[in-house]
Amino acid sequence: MQTLLTTKQLHLSLKRLAYQLLENQENLEHIVFVGLQPRGIQISQRIMEEAALLVSRDKLQYGILDITFYRDDHRDALHIPRETLLNFSIEDKKIILIDDVLYTGRTIRAALDALQDFGRPSKVELCVLVNRRFSRELPIQPDYFGIAIDTLPNQKVKVEWDREEVVIY
Amino acid sequence: MQLSTKHLLGIKDLPAVDISLILSTAAQFKEVLQRPIKKVPSLRDLTVVNLFYENSTRTRISFELAEKRLSADTINFAASGSSVSKGETLLDTVNNILSMKVDMVVMRHSASGAPHFLARHLPETAIINAGDGINEHPTQALLDAFSIKEKLGSLEGKKVVLIGDIMHSRVALSNIYLLKKMGAEVMLAGPPTLIPIHVKAALDVEVAYDLKKALQWCDVANVLRIQLERQNQVLFSSLREYNLAYGVSRKLLDSIGKEIVIMHPGPINRGVEIDSDVADGRDSIILQQVENGVAVRMAVLYLLSGRKGDS
Numbered sequence: 001m002q003t004l005l006t007t008k009q010l011h012l013s014l015k016r017l018a019y020q021l022l023e024n025q026e027n028l029e030h031i032v033f034v035g036l037q038p039r040g041i042q043i044s045q046r047i048m049e050e051a052a053l054l055v056s057r058d059k060l061q062y063g064i065l066d067i068t069f070y071r072d073d074h075r076d077a078l079h080i081p082r083e084t085l086l087n088f089s090i091e092d093k094k095i096i097l098i099d100d101v102l103y104t105g106r107t108i109r110a111a112l113d114a115l116q117d118f119g120r121p122s123k124v125e126l127c128v129l130v131n132r133r134f135s136r137e138l139p140i141q142p143d144y145f146g147i148a149i150d151t152l153p154n155q156k157v158k159v160e161w162d163r164e165e166v167v168i169y
Numbered sequence: 170m171q172l173s174t175k176h177l178l179g180i181k182d183l184p185a186v187d188i189s190l191i192l193s194t195a196a197q198f199k200e201v202l203q204r205p206i207k208k209v210p211s212l213r214d215l216t217v218v219n220l221f222y223e224n225s226t227r228t229r230i231s232f233e234l235a236e237k238r239l240s241a242d243t244i245n246f247a248a249s250g251s252s253v254s255k256g257e258t259l260l261d262t263v264n265n266i267l268s269m270k271v272d273m274v275v276m277r278h279s280a281s282g283a284p285h286f287l288a289r290h291l292p293e294t295a296i297i298n299a300g301d302g303i304n305e306h307p308t309q310a311l312l313d314a315f316s317i318k319e320k321l322g323s324l325e326g327k328k329v330v331l332i333g334d335i336m337h338s339r340v341a342l343s344n345i346y347l348l349k350k351m352g353a354e355v356m357l358a359g360p361p362t363l364i365p366i367h368v369k370a371a372l373d374v375e376v377a378y379d380l381k382k383a384l385q386w387c388d389v390a391n392v393l394r395i396q397l398e399r400q401n402q403v404l405f406s407s408l409r410e411y412n413l414a415y416g417v418s419r420k421l422l423d424s425i426g427k428e429i430v431i432m433h434p435g436p437i438n439r440g441v442e443i444d445s446d447v448a449d450g451r452d453s454i455i456l457q458q459v460e461n462g463v464a465v466r467m468a469v470l471y472l473l474s475g476r477k478g479d480s
Contacts, residue, residue, distance in 0.1 A: 066197065069209035069471075078171040078475030080190070081197040117206035 004130070004157070005147060005166035013146035014043070017127060018050035020144050021096060028059045030122075032093045036111055037066040037082040040099035042161055043129050047098060061088060065097075070110035091119035096143075100159045102128040105140035130157050130166060172472050176288045176296040179305035180346040188350060192315050194468035195461070202238070202464055212474055213240035218266050220276040221299070222248040222259075222283070227435050227459060228299050228308070232275050235466035239474075244271065259283065260290055267294060273474065275299050281339075295473040303337050303399065309434050310343035312465040314351060316458045317389055320430050325352040330383045332357075333393040333415060333442050335364045336404075340434045341393055345372050358383035359415055362404040380415050384425050391432040392417050392443045408441050418444045422452075430454055 005013060025031050035044030041064060048062050063086040068079045097111055108126060115121060131145040135153065147166070151157060157168050172187050180188070201209055217236045221229055229245070236243045246266070248254075253262065263274060273295040276284050281302030288296045300306040318324055329348050335341045335357050348355050349372070356375040357364055369376045377383040384390060395411065405411045422429065431443075431453040439445050448455060 068197075069201070069211045074211060074475065075214070078472065080170050081194055083197065084200050113210070117204050117208070119205055 001167050001169040003165055004149060004168050007164040010129075010146075010159075010164055010166060013129065014046050015050050017129070017144055017146060018047050018054065021047065021127060022051055022054055025094075028055065028061075030093050031096065032061045032063060032086075032088070032090055032121075033096050033098060034063045034065050034086070034111075034115075036097060036099045036107065037064060037068075037084070039101070039159070040097075043100045043159065044098035047127070061093075063087070065111060065114055067107060067110035067114050070113045072106060072110070086118055089119055090115065090121050092122045093119075094123045094125070095121045096125045096127055098127045100128065101130040101132060101157050102126070102140075102142050102145070103132045103135055103157075105136045105138035108140045109138050129159060132157060171475060175292070175473070176284070176298075177307050177469055177473060178284050178288055178296065178298050180307050180310050180343045180350070181305065183307070183346075183350075185350045188311070188314070188347060191311055191465065191468050191472060192318060194472060195311070195315050195465040198238075198467040198471070199461065199464040201467070202460075208238050208240060210240045211471055212236070215272040215474055216242040216244065216270065217273045217275060217470070218244045218246060218271045219299075220246045220263070220266075220274060220278075222253070222276070222278040223300070225277055225299070227462065228277065228306075231459070231462040232297075232299060232308075232466050235463050235470055238463065239467055239470055241273075241470070259287070263287060263291065267291065273297065273470065276301075278302065297469060297473065300339055302339065303342075304339055305343045305346075306339040306434075307343050307347075308462070308466055308469060309340050310347040311469070312458055312462040313340075313344055313391060313432060313434070314347050315461045315465050316432065316454055317353075317430065319457070319461065320454055321388065324348065327353045327389060328356070328387045329353050329389045329391060330356045330358050330377075330387040331391050331393060332380065332383065332417065333359045333363065334395050335359055335368065335393070337363075337396040337399040338393045340391075344391065345374055349373065356383055356386060360405055360411070380417070381421060381425070384417075384421065384429060385427075387429060389430040389432060390417065391434070393434065394436060395438055395442055408438075412441050412444075416440070416442055416444060417447050419446045419450065422447060428452060432458060435459070 035041045066082045066084045068081040125143040127144040128142045129146040131142050131148040132151045133148050159166050219232055275297045277299040278301050281304035283301050284296050284298040298307055331341045345355050358377045358380055433455045
């Protein structure tokens, strides 16, 4: 096991991502931040906390999206759905999807499909903490990321929230 | 995590953990049904046949809608107008349908145990019981439980009275099994002729022959339909007399002085087991039950469909 981001580095990355997500947004009314179930929730909430130090919290529109019903591997194993919470229209809004690790891109593909059922966003962007380069199975790339790394397919990258570290093993 | 069973034949043998999984999954599907596009692609590789050997409005439409909202292909089969009238057996009919690459079977049948018989002969195909004779109606009990949970927060410790034709009601039996497993207290109320005599000892439930006492005790009253089509002997003297003694009326509810959640599985015999002003009143969740039925059936279909990749 090797540490990719220490606690201090993780905190700095979250702070930087919050700044990056806000810097180009002129009108927050047209932006929706969406954390992806299950592992994108904690990171997205942490980024929202950081963002709330920069702008008023009630200006940040935040939702939760579960992509279970849109997976392409649901016949390999049964996946149990989790909560989706998008209590506002996403029509013509700019969506920023937030997840912890971008690997094959299949989760994001499913999330893009799921979003269509809620409306037609004007734009969709992707923010991840860890970008595992050269491992994509679909043409999907992040617009914002904390750290980019090169990994082997048999390696696992995980955000350990109890220790507040990002590790690879 | 997945269901411990391949079929949904009844609540009797369904573990509490499976019931909880179905109810929590149904809550996610209820959210799906609030979206602008109320459809997910989860079952688009599957075909489901709805075999209805007995009449149905709600259950058939609810299952069909659940299948369509999951993107499954559906076939509807009604016994009348089919080769059943030419003497084809149940197993032959189902085997012929399955040979056309059908993956799941939803069946209602007037014979108790018919879906169990199918499940024994077709262990690889998911069979869902949509009501068998006077035995069980598991998805109705699940949607009733979901609706109670939605209204009152939980099932644990809640007092539920099932009123009326217990003897002929598959809804009653499935509800009793489910509510007991989930920690609710159950009472049966109705005329002695419509409540099986050994039910108290057999299923560990309370029995009351006085409707007012039962209503005073309960948090939820689930009023059952008088099933005239299953009664081949006279069990009460007239519908009017039944209504006077066991009909749930506004006047009766007002005299109790507490709020009770009113449920009915439908179809309603208005003015017999329940009066219109109660069925359409403020405490009634009858139409929410129907709405929740689609989400619960989506959950059952989804959770049973996942088993296909196991083999």
